[in-house]
Amino acid sequence: MEKNRIKENIPCYNKDMVRIVEEILDYPCSCGGKLKKSFCSVEFFGHDFGERACEICTSCGSEFLSDQTVEEIECEVKKRKLFGLEKQVTVVKSGNSLVFRIPPEIAKFLKIHPKKIARMFPLDEKRLAIELSG
């Protein structure tokens, strides 16, 4: 198959996401449009996974990540399980102390249970670390 170099802009929902267009692929999109190899910024759980190879339909603008790319991202997410566990918490007052409630998902992940001993220390003015013992 001959590789066609593409020069014109391609239709896409977010043109900023598309920077390099390389070649038209041999198989069509489900809409019947032509697919082109490209790169797009990938974001999951609000975390940036950088630019990854993808396929973009020249007709409907759908973006497809390759199986390999999806696998890479899933692997990275698994490695850093914390991604899905980010929660917003509110400080509440309890006597003279302030209390952060640890959401059950995070408690389960860290295997925290009542009476667990931990050390707490500020990392800087915005971050607090809690180190579990054992």
Ligand SMILES: [Zn+2]
């Ligand atoms: Zn399409």
